[in-house]
Amino acid sequence: MVNLDALAIAAHPDDIEITCGGLLINMAKQNRKTGALDLTRGEMGTFGTQADRDSEAIAAGEMMGLAYRNNLSMADSAVAYNQDNKFKIAQVIRDTKPELVILPHWEQRHPDHLACTKLGYDACFLAGLKKVDLEGDPHRPRKIIYISYSRTADFSFLVNISDSFKQKCDAVSAYGSQFDNPENAKRIFQPGLDVFEYMETKAKFLGQLAGVQYAESYFIKESILIDDPQNMPIASI
Numbered sequence: 001m002v003n004l005d006a007l008a009i010a011a012h013p014d015d016i017e018i019t020c021g022g023l024l025i026n027m028a029k030q031n032r033k034t035g036a037l038d039l040t041r042g043e044m045g046t047f048g049t050q051a052d053r054d055s056e057a058i059a060a061g062e063m064m065g066l067a068y069r070n071n072l073s074m075a076d077s078a079v080a081y082n083q084d085n086k087f088k089i090a091q092v093i094r095d096t097k098p099e100l101v102i103l104p105h106w107e108q109r110h111p112d113h114l115a116c117t118k119l120g121y122d123a124c125f126l127a128g129l130k131k132v133d134l135e136g137d138p139h140r141p142r143k144i145i146y147i148s149y150s151r152t153a154d155f156s157f158l159v160n161i162s163d164s165f166k167q168k169c170d171a172v173s174a175y176g177s178q179f180d181n182p183e184n185a186k187r188i189f190q191p192g193l194d195v196f197e198y199m200e201t202k203a204k205f206l207g208q209l210a211g212v213q214y215a216e217s218y219f220i221k222e223s224i225l226i227d228d229p230q231n232m233p234i235a236s237i
């Protein structure tokens with residue numbers, strides 16, 4: 001089993017690509033090992049069969065340079081916040097030993113996303129307990145960062161994805177059953193919202209805040225400790 005630098009955990013296939021695909025691609029380009037754990041197979045989605053979405057997720061993962069991808073086949077639109085599901089994720093964390101875990105933000109509109117962030121956090125905790133009933137050695141990720149589809153304010157830091165943005169869009173394009181037909185694609189998020197326009201607008205807006213072409217925003221619960229404020233990026237005036 002691979003030892004990962006970073007593992008992103010999300011409820012549905014394509015959540016990871018759309019939200020934190022740029023960071024995962026950046027890391028893979030630096031020869032760091034990245035992984036994606038999808039909790040459901042998106043079987044309640046309006047478009048595409050389960051087989052379509054399974055093969056699309058594999059193709060998207062290859063485009064992002066993932067070293068690992070897994071799907072826990074929990075019930076789509078009914079992801080339960082329970083001990084059984086916490087243990088399933090905790091076992092993956094033990095198996096893959098990520099140092100960084102990326103979870104959905106803790107405030108969510110979609111119940112699956114909310115369950116995912118709570119399950120993911122608890123699983124990170126449980127995986128580090130010695131006496132818990134899991135296989136393998138205890139492992140606790142050192143850092144958890146959070147992503148959001150909808151929030152563009154109050155984030156903790158930005159990641160420059162200018163060199164990875166096109167690849168990120170290509171990875172999302174791999175989900176042809178969802179996004180090939182523009183009219184269908186506009187029914188996935190809010191009515192009328194095209195996923196590629198959404199990604200472009202958001203990443204450009206965030207990029208402008210940092211003086212780069214495209215960026216992704218992340219949230220953390222801890223403080224950020226800086227060694228050298230003299231060399232902090234982004235000029236004040």
Ligand SMILES: [Zn+2]
Nearest residue numbers: 011012015113
């Ligand atoms: Zn989702």
